[in-house]
Amino acid sequence: MRIWIPRDAAAKALGAEEVVAAVKAEAARRGVDVTITRNGSRGMVWLEPLVEMETPDGRAAFGPMTPEDVAQIFDGGPLALGLTEELPWLKAQTRLTFQRCGIIDPLSLTEYRAHGGLRGLERALKMTGAEVVQEVLNSGLRGRGGAGFPTGIKWKTVHDAPGERKYIVTNADEGDSGTFADRMIMEGDPFTLIEGMVIAGVAVGATKGFIYSRSEYPDANEVMQAAIAVARVEGLLGQNVLGSGKPFELELRVGAGAYVCGEETALLNSLEGKRGTVRAKPPLPALQGFMGRPTVVNNVISLASVPVILQHGAEYYASFGIGRSKGTIPLQIAGNVARGGLYEIAFGLTLDKIVNEIGGGTASGRPVKAVQVGGPLGAWIPVSQFATPFGYEEYAGQNALIGHAGLTVADDTADMMAMARFAMEFCAIESCGKCTPCRIGAVRGVETLDRIARGDTAAIPLLTDLCETMKSGSLCALGGFTPYPVMSALTHFPDDFTSNTREAVE
Amino acid sequence: MLDSVDIATRVEEILAAHAGTEGALLPILHSIQESFGYVPEEALPQIAQNQNISKAEAYGVMTFYHDFRSKPAGTHVLKLCRAESCQTMGAEGLATHAKEKLGLDWHETTPDGKITLEPIFCLGLCACGPAALVDGKVVGRVTPEKLDQIVKGMR
Numbered sequence: 001m002r003i004w005i006p007r008d009a010a011a012k013a014l015g016a017e018e019v020v021a022a023v024k025a026e027a028a029r030r031g032v033d034v035t036i037t038r039n040g041s042r043g044m045v046w047l048e049p050l051v052e053m054e055t056p057d058g059r060a061a062f063g064p065m066t067p068e069d070v071a072q073i074f075d076g077g078p079l080a081l082g083l084t085e086e087l088p089w090l091k092a093q094t095r096l097t098f099q100r101c102g103i104i105d106p107l108s109l110t111e112y113r114a115h116g117g118l119r120g121l122e123r124a125l126k127m128t129g130a131e132v133v134q135e136v137l138n139s140g141l142r143g144r145g146g147a148g149f150p151t152g153i154k155w156k157t158v159h160d161a162p163g164e165r166k167y168i169v170t171n172a173d174e175g176d177s178g179t180f181a182d183r184m185i186m187e188g189d190p191f192t193l194i195e196g197m198v199i200a201g202v203a204v205g206a207t208k209g210f211i212y213s214r215s216e217y218p219d220a221n222e223v224m225q226a227a228i229a230v231a232r233v234e235g236l237l238g239q240n241v242l243g244s245g246k247p248f249e250l251e252l253r254v255g256a257g258a259y260v261c262g263e264e265t266a267l268l269n270s271l272e273g274k275r276g277t278v279r280a281k282p283p284l285p286a287l288q289g290f291m292g293r294p295t296v297v298n299n300v301i302s303l304a305s306v307p308v309i310l311q312h313g314a315e316y317y318a319s320f321g322i323g324r325s326k327g328t329i330p331l332q333i334a335g336n337v338a339r340g341g342l343y344e345i346a347f348g349l350t351l352d353k354i355v356n357e358i359g360g361g362t363a364s365g366r367p368v369k370a371v372q373v374g375g376p377l378g379a380w381i382p383v384s385q386f387a388t389p390f391g392y393e394e395y396a397g398q399n400a401l402i403g404h405a406g407l408t409v410a411d412d413t414a415d416m417m418a419m420a421r422f423a424m425e426f427c428a429i430e431s432c433g434k435c436t437p438c439r440i441g442a443v444r445g446v447e448t449l450d451r452i453a454r455g456d457t458a459a460i461p462l463l464t465d466l467c468e469t470m471k472s473g474s475l476c477a478l479g480g481f482t483p484y485p486v487m488s489a490l491t492h493f494p495d496d497f498t499s500n501t502r503e504a505v506e
Numbered sequence: 507m508l509d510s511v512d513i514a515t516r517v518e519e520i521l522a523a524h525a526g527t528e529g530a531l532l533p534i535l536h537s538i539q540e541s542f543g544y545v546p547e548e549a550l551p552q553i554a555q556n557q558n559i560s561k562a563e564a565y566g567v568m569t570f571y572h573d574f575r576s577k578p579a580g581t582h583v584l585k586l587c588r589a590e591s592c593q594t595m596g597a598e599g600l601a602t603h604a605k606e607k608l609g610l611d612w613h614e615t616t617p618d619g620k621i622t623l624e625p626i627f628c629l630g631l632c633a634c635g636p637a638a639l640v641d642g643k644v645v646g647r648v649t650p651e652k653l654d655q656i657v658k659g660m661r
Contacts, residue, residue, distance in 0.1 A: 013631050013646030045633035177589030180630035215536075215573050216629050218642055256532060256571030259627060273531030273557065275570040291528065333633065335594035340633025363595065372590055406632065410594045419590065426627070432570075 001027075001034045002054040003073070005065075006102065008041035008187050009219040010180070015066065016049040022067035023051070030074060040188015042102035043342035044089055052084055059084045089339065089358070094320060096328045097305045098344045101188035107226055109234045112191045118242070120310030124199045125244045132203035133159050136306060138314035140326030144181075145171055145262075145299030146374060146403040146477070148392040151306075154296055157286035158204040161294035166206035168197050169271065169290060169297045172213040172220075173255055173262040176375025178406030181330040182300035184342055186213070186220040189304075190227035191236070194250065196303035198241055199310060200296055201248045209250045210290070211300075212267050215257055225252050259376075259430040263476045264297040266432055277432040278476040299404070301330060320346035325391035333359045335372075335408035352386040355409055366411040370492065372419075374403020376426055377481035379488035380416065401484065416493035421449040423485040427478060438479025441470040445486065452497055460497065463490065510548055516541055517549045521556045531557055531567055535574055544575040580615040580622035582660040584608075585639040586648075588625045591632035595647075600636050601625075603650045607657060621660050 005011070005020050020036060027034040042050060047063035053073055061084040062073050072079045081087060095101075104111040112118070124132045137152030158166055170193065174182040185193060197209045213221050228250055231237040239247045253271060255261050261270045265279035268290050289295020305327065309317045318326045325347035331354060333340045338360035351371055355361070362368055370380040379400035381388070388398050395402045410419075424445030431438045445466055451459040467483035474480040490497055520537045524530040534553060538545050545568055554564040568574050586601050605611060608623055615622040631637035634646035640656055648656075 009629070009644045010631055010634050010646060013629075013637060013644040014634055048634070174630060175628055177591045177628045178632045179628075180632055183630035216626060216639070218639075219644065220630075253532065254536060256536070256573035257626075258571050270532060272529040273567065274529075275567050277570075335591040335632065335635070337633065376590060406591075408591045408594060408632065414594060419593075422590070422593070430627075 001032060002037065003034050004037045004039045004052040004059070005049060006041045006188075007038035007106070007219070007223070008048070008102075009183060009217070010045050011041055011048040011050070012219065014045075014048045014064065018067045019049045019051065019065045019070065022070040023073065026070045026074065032074070037105050039104065040101045040106050041184055041342075042084065042090060043098065043184065043344075044087070044339070045341035046339045047081070050084075055083075057083060061087060089341075089343070093344050094328050094346055095344045096308045096317065096320075097192070097301060098185065098189070098330060098342065099308065100192065101185060104189065106188055106190055106223055107230055109191060109230055109236065112189070116311060117191055117307070118195060118236070120307035121195050121199050121202075121236075121242065124202050124310050125242060125246070129159055129203045129205055132199065132310070135310060135314045136203070139309045139317040140314075140321070140324070141302060141305055141309060141317070142325070142392065143299055144301035144305070144329070144404065146176075146401065148402070151298060151302050154286055154298070155200065155204055157284065158206070158294045158296050161287050163294045165208070165291075165293050166204055167290045167293060167295040168200045168204070168206045168209035168303075169268070169295055170197060170209065170211040170300055170303055171262065171264060171267055171297055172211050172217075172300045173267060174214065174217075174300070174404065175259040175262045176377070176404050176406055178334040178372065178375055178408035179332050179404045180334070180406075181332055181342055181404065183217050183220045185300060185304050186217070186224045190224050191231065192304045192307055193224075193300055194227060194231050194236060196306035197250060198236065198248050199306050200298070200303060202241075202244075202246060204294075204296055206294075206296065207247045207249065209248065210271055211250070211252045212255060212261070212271055213252060214255050221252065221254055228252060258432075259426075260432045260476070260478050263478060266476070267297065268295065275432070277434045278478075280475060301404075322346075322348040322389060322391050323393055325393070329390065329402070329405050331358075331390070332404075332406045333409070334406060336362045336364055336411045337409040338363050347391045348389045350387050350389055351381060351407075354390070354407065355386070359409065362409060362411040364411045364413075366413065369410050369412045369414050370416070370489075371410070372408040372485060373406070374401040374484075375406050376423060377401070377477055377484055378403045378406075379484040380410075380419065380492065381488070382492040384492075399484075400488070401481070416489040416496040417449065417453060420486045420489040420497075421446060421453070423482050423489075424449060427482040431478060435473070435475040435479060437470045437473035438475070438482075441466055441474075441479060442482065445470075445482070457498060460490070513542070513546050513548055514552060517552050521553065531559075531564070532571075535568055535571075539574055543578045547576065581620050582641055583622045583624060583639075584656065584660070585624045585626040587627070587629050587631070587635065587637040587639075589628040589632075591628075592635035592637055595635040597636040600648060600650060600653060604653055604657075607654065621657070
């Protein structure tokens with residue numbers, strides 16, 4: 001009997017290892033022969049650890065499983081959820097990038113291939129580099145790390161750049177709170193990322209790739225490293241990729257706890273063994289990136305979406321989404337939410353639908369106050385703006401960002417001034433120090449917010465002015481976007497900033 | 507405790523293992539910290555020479571990154587996530603509880619050298635916060651009670 005228990009970090013954090021031990025013991029007690037596969041997560045974090053069992057009708061789900069309840073896997077009970085594929089939360093999604101995540105054994109290239117893997121690369125290997133680049137351009141894929149820059153244009157720049165050595169760098173430094181899509185794909189379907197990187201290499205003429213991951217992701221790094229080893233043995237990486245005669249090598253690098261290294265030029269400096277300080281652009285990394293050579297720097301999800309684009313064609317991918325936001329986006333529903341997890345769907349959903357219907361409202365049961373979209377540098381969106389469709393331009397129009405599509409839900413107990421102060425404090429801790437508006441501005445921001453907290457409302461215009469300076473004067477998104485959470489909190493929740501004054505007056 | 511000769515020998519081995527690696531400094535520092543539990547100051551000139559950089563540059567890189575320690579941590583390291591998603595689920599209160607329970611502020615170690623308390627910014631466990639990293643193992647939905655159990659296990 002085959003049983004799946006995720007090795008995903010969220011499942012582990014909620015007791016998956018203990019459940020594995022209990023299932024083994026229970027099976028032995030019953031004399032049942034079980035084979036346990038450690039899969040990725042299906043993304044329903046509130047049901048983790050989600051155990052699945054093979055049945056004649058398909059995989060049956062049980063969760064959230066505890067070591068005490070494992071008998072229910074064999075006998076049924078309140079934790080039996082029915083067939084996994086029929087679960088409404090999963091069924092309503094459009095899983096393209098995450099099509100295999102949670103389904104296959106993450107380290108089995110055989111299962112990867114059996115579920116549609118490598119089709120994209122096989123097709124790319126029959127095309128010219130320029131044709132592959134054109135396909136990605138036509139798909140409308142934009143950088144999923146947050147900037148939303150068209151991936152195909154980046155690739156074309158590197159493709160057209162002269163140079164003997166070019167590089168593909170995956171930005172897996174997913175430091176934004178509320179985001180875990182990169183982690184999930186690396187833990188649940190690492191070959192998708194590898195395949196995407198090899199396709200990128202073939203397209204632009206690069207023969208070496210790096211994945212820059214985080215030390216905060218020990219589980220993802222373990223799976224990714226093992227997957228690279230398997231890919232080498234099976235000929236997906238090496239001197240002769242899938243017998244094509246083309247070489248591609250790949251190395252996993254791990255950062256060291258610096259948030260700013262998620263910024264692409266800081267990442268490149270870090271990769272080169274330097275302090276993770278931001279570089280001024282130009283020169284663009286596409287022309288002078290790693291070691292001064294033409295380099296594609298893409299987010300994990302951007303690259304992991306490439307195989308499906310090549311597999312089914314650009315038109316198929318572009319048929320999803322709204323306006324200039326083509327394809328699907330893995331929403332990461334997080335924070336104080338009843339049903340949190342990863343939900344891949346075409347662009348265009350409203351926050352109301354995402355938070356209240358899909359997420360089921362807050363975990364605390366209290367009213368939703370605001371949702372921070374796009375990580376620590378994203379705006380806090382009040383309930384009054386919940387009708388905005390999820391898309392790059394739609395959010396920009398609301399003075400917000402979709403970022404890496406992480407959504408942090410906060411209930412009405414959240415103190416928005418404390419959140420604004422935290423944003424400045426975080427920026428002060430994580431600033432690389434290169435530019436003044438960020439390095440000094442963040443420190444002054446904390447001080448100014450403390451003045452406001454003491455009831456000095458005269459400091460509010462000062463804060464606004466400071467945010468304006470940081471926004472227009474910073475070199476990168478850390479200093480440049482920290483004003484988003486601060487100003488959105490101030491604009492939409494002014495009462496949280498003046499309550500002390502009121503109390504003092506009263 | 508390792509003496510300086512032991513350190514030099516081990517560092518040399520680590521440097522040799524990274525020969526030919528492009529931009530090797532971070533992997534080298536990670537390996538050194540893995541070996542010693544921290545990055546000994548006496549290793550920096552050796553690393554600098556090997557990487558053809560100044561000692562100041564090596565020191566600058568080492569101190570830029572939060573992960574690298576200049577002295578050993580406690581036997582156990584408890585890292586609590588402070589990021590926004592965990593905050594919405596009570597991370598601040600949990601941090602206060604942990605600080606009181608351990609009598610520590612961030613980055614401090616108990617006098618018996620057993621437990622170091624550190625903040626961490628995002629473990630990617632944002633849908634099951636507050637999250638913690640306990641000696642490298644992930645833990646989700648940490649309540650004050652659960653934290654007490656974790657601390658008990660460390661003592």
